[in-house]
Amino acid sequence: MPATKKQAVRTRATPAAKSRAEDNDRLLEQVMKSLESAQKDLGSIGGSLETGMGDLRRNLTRLLRDARRDTRKLRRAVQRDLVRLRKDLRGAATAKPTSARRSRSTAPARTAKRRAAASSR
Secondary structure: OOOOOOOOOOOOOOHHHHHHHHHHHHHHHHHHHHHHHHHHHHHHOHHHOOHHHHHHHHHHHHHHHHHHHHHHHHHHHHHHHHHHHHHHHHHHHHOOOOOOOOOOOHHHHHHHHHHHHHHHO
């Protein structure tokens, strides 16, 4: 009787997980657009502020620029983590179980014998 081949197990993201990932990506995109528009609006009112407000405007501009940069970094990190997680899940689904390994109870005794032989020379 010929041996039957096992079919490879493929794990796929559930529709709920897929929609959550898409929602998260869409939300991050909205945050980036909001930060971008806030920065543009701040630039347009920059000339009409009083002298004391100039420092506030510069600080706010810097804060918005940093927030946009950090949001981009977060989005890339999340995407990389998702790709890595998919690869790990795919590898775990197709990995073969490891056989029991031989115990190394004799290794310390062998090393002790070598030390004893070396010290007696």
